[in-house]
Amino acid sequence: MSALEDRQVLSARGVTVRFYTYAGVVHAVTDAYLDVYEGESVALVGETGSGKSVFTKALTGLIDPPGRIESGSVLFRRRDGRVVDLLKLSPEEVREIRGDEISYVFQDPSSALDPLYTAGDHIAETITEHRGVPKGDALREAVSLLRDVMIPNPEVRVKNYPHELSGGMRQRVVIATAIANKPRLLIADEPTTNLDVTVQAQILDLLKDLRSKYGMSLLLITHNLGVVAETADRVYVMYGGRIAETADVYTVFESPAHPYTQLLLRSVPNPLKKIERLESIPGTVPNLIDMKPGCPFAPRCPFAMEVCSREDPPRVDLGGGHVVHCWLHAKR
Ligand SMILES: Nc1ncnc2c1ncn2[C@@H]1O[C@H](COP(=O)(O)OP(=O)(O)OP(=O)(O)O)[C@@H](O)[C@H]1O
Ligand code: NI
Numbered sequence: 001m002s003a004l005e006d007r008q009v010l011s012a013r014g015v016t017v018r019f020y021t022y023a024g025v026v027h028a029v030t031d032a033y034l035d036v037y038e039g040e041s042v043a044l045v046g047e048t049g050s051g052k053s054v055f056t057k058a059l060t061g062l063i064d065p066p067g068r069i070e071s072g073s074v075l076f077r078r079r080d081g082r083v084v085d086l087l088k089l090s091p092e093e094v095r096e097i098r099g100d101e102i103s104y105v106f107q108d109p110s111s112a113l114d115p116l117y118t119a120g121d122h123i124a125e126t127i128t129e130h131r132g133v134p135k136g137d138a139l140r141e142a143v144s145l146l147r148d149v150m151i152p153n154p155e156v157r158v159k160n161y162p163h164e165l166s167g168g169m170r171q172r173v174v175i176a177t178a179i180a181n182k183p184r185l186l187i188a189d190e191p192t193t194n195l196d197v198t199v200q201a202q203i204l205d206l207l208k209d210l211r212s213k214y215g216m217s218l219l220l221i222t223h224n225l226g227v228v229a230e231t232a233d234r235v236y237v238m239y240g241g242r243i244a245e246t247a248d249v250y251t252v253f254e255s256p257a258h259p260y261t262q263l264l265l266r267s268v269p270n271p272l273k274k275i276e277r278l279e280s281i282p283g284t285v286p287n288l289i290d291m292k293p294g295c296p297f298a299p300r301c302p303f304a305m306e307v308c309s310r311e312d313p314p315r316v317d318l319g320g321g322h323v324v325h326c327w328l329h330a331k332r
Contacts, residue, residue, distance in 0.1 A: 004075050004083050009184055009217050010036040015072030017058050024289040028054040030241045036185060041211060041218040043232035051241040052221045056187050060086055060098045100130040103178040107190040109170035113162040119173045120158035126180050145176040149206060168199035182214055189221040204231055237261050240286045240296025247322040257324040260297045303328055
């Protein structure tokens with residue numbers, strides 16, 4: 001296990017997650033890795049079922065039975081400068097960090113908000129829980145946070161219940177809650193999926209603005225390559241529970257090395273079109289139960305060789321932070 005580099009916030013290595021179900025063992029995430037540096041925006045892309053949500057939840061140990069994190073390390077630099085391995089801390093210690101130094105925004109704002117509590121209650125609760133600020137002060141902070149997420153009339157809206165807010169406004173409240181304690185890392189898992197296209201663009205702009213205003217890093221999980229093109233500095237492509245390729249956003253679009261990434265890009269005629277999705281690649285996502293050895297993409301890969309379905313792909317460093325896991329690029 002190596003230490004963190006300067007300006008590095010998080011470094012995950014060898015993260016493996018399995019679900020022990022009656023149908024068999026689900027190989028949800030295998031040997032996945034990820035780095036996040038201060039102030040950058042990182043995108044994690046891949047088709048449905050590729051392991052994006054499970055991987056990012058595993059970063060802070062958020063895996064419930066029958067799931068289990070089998071191995072891996074997740075080094076994280078805390079606000080006070082100390083470096084910890086999130087997978088080695090006690091559940092209480094991780095809970096202290098989650099919602100405070102690392103926070104999540106999930107896809108569905110309705111399930112993140114309790115219908116019996118106001119917008120202000122939600123925000124104030126996370127403030128009092130992590131910082132011990134008195135409720136009255138926390139509610140005043142909530143108003144200013146609602147202003148930060150561009151909710152009009154925040155003094156009025158702070159007293160609204162979820163059903164009194166539109167879907168876009170609810171997601172803004174969820175984001176306000178997530179940033180209430182000025183996290184070093186905000187993890188947003190498909191934060192705009194259930195919103196209409198105009199609202200999606202507004203929420204993404206908001207996340208970008210907040211990243212610079214709050215000096216935090218952003219890890220954005222998405223199906224949508226248009227979103228990647230617009231928001232990410234660096235990209236990780238996931239397939240079948242593994243990282244297939246990583247590079248800066250320019251390299252991913254200009255010279256993708258993994259056949260899967262190439263097909264993804266070809267399935268999106270115009271990466272700036274927000275509504276395109278990735279589902280149009282021939283074949284289906286692999287069944288993660290009873291995974292065979294070899295590259296998970298081999299059955300769908302137009303360039304697959306005999307070795308591809310026999311042995312796991314090698315990690316090939318193409319330089320400049322561009323890494324691909326593919327036999328086609330193996331040095332012979
Ligand atoms: N509680 C669970 N029990 C069993 N299998 C699970 C559980 N949660 C997730 N999985 C499996 O883990 C795999 C990865 O799922 P995950 O939700 O991480 O995919 P994803 O890339 O986030 O997909 P999407 O884009 O649809 O959100 C899938 O095969 C899924 O069925
Ligand atoms: Ni997901």
